[in-house]
Amino acid sequence: MKxxxxxxxxxxxxxxxxDADGQILGRLATRIAMVxxxxxxxxxTPHVDTGGSVIVVNAEKIRITGKKAxxxxxxxxxxxxxxxxxxxxxxxxxxxxxxxxxxxxxxMLPKNTLGNRMLKKLRVYTGPEHTHSAQQPVKMEL
Numbered sequence: 001m002k003x004x005x006x007x008x009x010x011x012x013x014x015x016x017x018x019d020a021d022g023q024i025l026g027r028l029a030t031r032i033a034m035v036x037x038x039x040x041x042x043x044x045t046p047h048v049d050t051g052g053s054v055i056v057v058n059a060e061k062i063r064i065t066g067k068k069a070x071x072x073x074x075x076x077x078x079x080x081x082x083x084x085x086x087x088x089x090x091x092x093x094x095x096x097x098x099x100x101x102x103x104x105x106x107x108m109l110p111k112n113t114l115g116n117r118m119l120k121k122l123r124v125y126t127g128p129e130h131t132h133s134a135q136q137p138v139k140m141e142l
Contacts, residue, residue, distance in 0.1 A: 006045040011038075013121075014052040015137035017130070020101065021058040023142060024065060029104035031142055032056065036109065036118040049114060053121040055137055060097040060126045064089070074103065098124035 016035055020028055034040050038050030064072065072089035092100055101124045109115040123132065 004043065006043045006048045006050050008048055010043070011048065011050050015055065015132065015135040016052055016140040017055045017057065017137040018140050018142065019058055020056050021061040023062060025062050025100065025104055026064075028062065028142065029101065029108055032105045032122065033108035035140070036105070036121055047114070049117055051118060051121065053135070054123070055130050055132055056101055056122070056124045057128050057130055058126075059101045059124050060093070062097065062101060097126050
C-alpha cells in the first residue's frame with residue numbers, strides 16, 4: 001500500500017473564524033496551530049503547507065488559568081548588551097492583545113520557513129469584527 005503525499009497543487013485551503021471570548025490561551029493556541037499546519041485533515045503531509053487560514057476575533061477577552069496572570073512575562077532581546085526587555089502579561093494584554101495570541105501560536109508552529117508561511121495565514125483582531133468576509137470563513141467551535 002502506498003502512502004499518500006499531498007502536493008502544493010492539491011491543497012485547497014479553507015478559512016476559519018474562531019471567537020476567543022472566554023477561551024483559555026494555551027488550548028486555543030493549540031487548536032489554531034493544528035488548523036494552520038493542516039493536522040486536522042486526513043491529507044496532512046509534514047513538508048507541505050496543507051493547512052487553512054484562521055481569523056481570531058475578540059483577542060482582548062482571552063483568559064489564562066492559575067497565577068499566570070501575575071507571573072507570566074514576555075522577553076525580547078535586541079542582540080546588544082543590556083538590550084533584553086521584559087513585559088508582563090497584564091501589560092501586553094492591555095496594550096497589544098493580538099500579540100499575546102500570535103506569540104502563543106507562533107511558538108507551537110515549526111521553527112522553519114514552512115512555519116513562517118503558516119503564521120502568515122493567521123489574522124488576529126481585538127474586537128468582534130474582521131475584514132475577511134469576502135473569503136467566506138466558516139465559524140469554528142472549540
